[in-house]
Amino acid sequence: MTTRVPQERKRRRPTRSGVVLSEQLIVETALRLIGEHGPEALSVRRLGAALGCDPTALYRYFHGTDDLVLAIADRIIGDAMAGFVPGDDWVAALREIALRVRAGYLAHPRAAAMAAHRVTRRHNEIRAVDTGIGLLLTAGFAPADAARLYLAFIDTVLSHAATEAAFRALPRHQREADHRAWRDVYQDLDPETYPSLTAVRPELPGMADSSFEQAVDLLLEALTARAPAGRHSHR
Amino acid sequence: MTTRVPQERKRRRPTRSGVVLSEQLIVETALRLIGEHGPEALSVRRLGAALGCDPTALYRYFHGTDDLVLAIADRIIGDAMAGFVPGDDWVAALREIALRVRAGYLAHPRAAAMAAHRVTRRHNEIRAVDTGIGLLLTAGFAPADAARLYLAFIDTVLSHAATEAAFRALPRHQREADHRAWRDVYQDLDPETYPSLTAVRPELPGMADSSFEQAVDLLLEALTARAPAGRHSHR
DNA sequence: GCCTTACGTCAACAGGGTTGACCCAATGTG
DNA sequence: CACATTGGGTCAACCCTGTTGACGTAAGGC
Structure with a gap:
């Protein structure tokens, strides 16, 4: 079909088992499914069964598996970064970003394994990038360096987290x-x-064991060493 | 079936189309298949067709898809590290390992995407680990540090390379x-x-652009800074 | 209360991995 | 040279997957 998926739905028709579908409900059910019944549990058919609807009903909400995966990824990022406010210490803030991203991925390994190598340039990610580059700017790095170094940092964090998620x-x-x-x-x-x-x-x-924190520490050490004098981290 | 796969084969019986199967031939055909017909081309059925044999004949050589994937991964590692001899400069040697691994993955993106987060337990992988840890030992690191730091280094390299490969x-x-x-x-x-x-x-x-080399440089800087005095890299 | 249409349902297709049974031929032995 | 053994290639079958097009029902606007 690949029908246009509208943003606003008015004709909410209850499914055969009485549930009223929604994009939110589908994404949440998918995450719950993974969390409860293991990573292999996520398939269109199982998701339909868990929702109490025909599997193909999902295609009224998402164009396909890929679309669903991106929606899930966006949800994971949003949950992981919820409530984050950077403090004065830019090194500590970068470390917290790293740990939050990793925790978000590990909370939903299967979904993360599918979505991690996608470039979901959506709101939450853009905000994270803005925050991260901002931290390096306040550390005194020149704009060109801040951009390049943040990219190296976040790519490493995302890659590591994705690898751990894929393993789990x-x-x-x-x-x-x-x-x-x-x-x-x-x-x-x-x-x-x-x-x-x-x-x-x-x-x-x-x-x-995981080498995630070891790698992050090494990177932050290198960044600290490269930081312009007089703008060191608070410790 | 999941029959025991023997290491030495003597009864080489030609397939219906005349080809004589072998573990090597299967792995090479799998890599060729991926290289020619795109990433999605690798399946047991297609591989059987490309080899000119029944798909299930592969189960005489590998216990399943997973086993085949590990064999492919080890082959990629072997090809990437072929002819590598570390020089006096341990930093330069580690950098070359990183670049070789990345090049090997990018040469077979789909296979790398499947295998990158696995432990192959096979010869080529073991030799690469031995070489890498050896470099850190000659740099003067204590055994415990050498193992931990090498793990952080190679995991970062593998994760980055896998991410790039997955994207391609x-x-x-x-x-x-x-x-x-x-x-x-x-x-x-x-x-x-x-x-x-x-x-x-x-x-x-x-x-x-890729942040691979930037990330590797940062890690190597941190390792250099942590290296015991008097055992610095040659430059 | 009718008409339109959104959307849940159903059947079907193509492709995936894996299995157990079958049986031929290559091999080691006498 | 002939025979018994068995490795290994083949076949049919099973159950899983994502995705589609047709169908019809019930919800909303008027």
């Missing part, structure tokens, strides 16, 4: 197999073939 | 729509609502 969106047995790999496969290695891995063997199980 | 793997119209949205959205911004973006407006067109 894997079916459980795959996730556990990957996790076990660092304990099992990497433990019994030939010392001569892999000398460096052998040297750090006790640390290998930790390789399964 | 999108259907053309989605990719172009995202690009257009970026241009259009930032053209008519209200200066009062988005003051910082307005301040850096001349720099915004450059925001569409």
Whole structure:
């Protein structure tokens, strides 16, 4: 069909099971579905079943799966950044942005895994970019540097968060197999073939943990070092 | 079936169309398929057709799609790292690893998008990890730090590369729509609502470019700053 | 109370991964 | 050289997926 999806709906017709559909309700149900029944639960058919309507009714609200995904992504960003106000410390503010984005993604891994590599240049994201660049400007960076460096920072944060989300969106047995790999496969290695891995063997199980905060800290250290003198962070 | 996949095969029986299957041939055909007929071309059925065999014959070589994906990922890593020998400069070596990994992913965007967040547990991956950790050890880092910092470094590189690959793997119209949205959205911004973006407006067109190298440089700067004294990079 | 049309429903299609049964032929042995 | 073994290619089938076009019903404007 790919019918034009109107912005305002007046003829709200209850579904066979009595529910009245809406874009909001659909997005919220999709997120709830993922949260309750695991990452694989999101499909047009399951979503229809959860809503108590025919799966194809969703096509009256979204042009297709892609459209639905973008709507979900916008909702996630909005929820993650809700109530954020940057303080005086620009480094701390950037770190909080990073942690909020990550938390938002991990709250809905499957949706994030689908949407993270999309460029949803919508209101919430634009506002976040404006805020982030503003932080680097107040740190004393020249406009050109502020733009470039913020891009590097936020791209790293988004990429990391997307990777973590994608990992959590894997079916459980795959996730556990990957996790076990660092304990099992990497433990019994030939010392001569892999000398460096052998040297750090006790640390290998930790390789399964997230490196998100470590990477963010490294980036913020580099940014602090590059910041013009006299405009340092408050600590 | 999920039969045990043996490592050594002796009874090579030609397929109906005369081709003799092998793990190598399957992986190479999968990569060729993706390269020629676009990102969506990779499916068990299409792969079987391209090989001139029944699709289910692949299950004699791989336990399932997941197993095949891991094999493809390891192949990409192997190709990317082929012929790499680290020089004296550990910073330069890490940068080259980053650029090689990225180039390998971008050469097969769709495959990379599927495999980037997985742990392949295979030879090429293990060797790359050993090499990277070895570089940090020669830089003078303690084993625990070397492992943790290498993880942060390589995760960032992999995440960035995966994001770029995923974007290139999108259907053309989605990719172009995202690009257009970026241009259009930032053209008519209200200066009062988005003051910082307005301040850096001349720099915004450059925001569409990749921030990969910028992010890698920042990370390497931070690592250099943290490196034990007397073991600096050669420049 | 009628007419229009929005929108929920239904049936169907094309494509996906995965399976168990079948059976031929390549191999190692005598 | 002949035979038993079994690896592995083939086939049919199952259930999942997103998406479509036709259909009809009930809601709203008049």
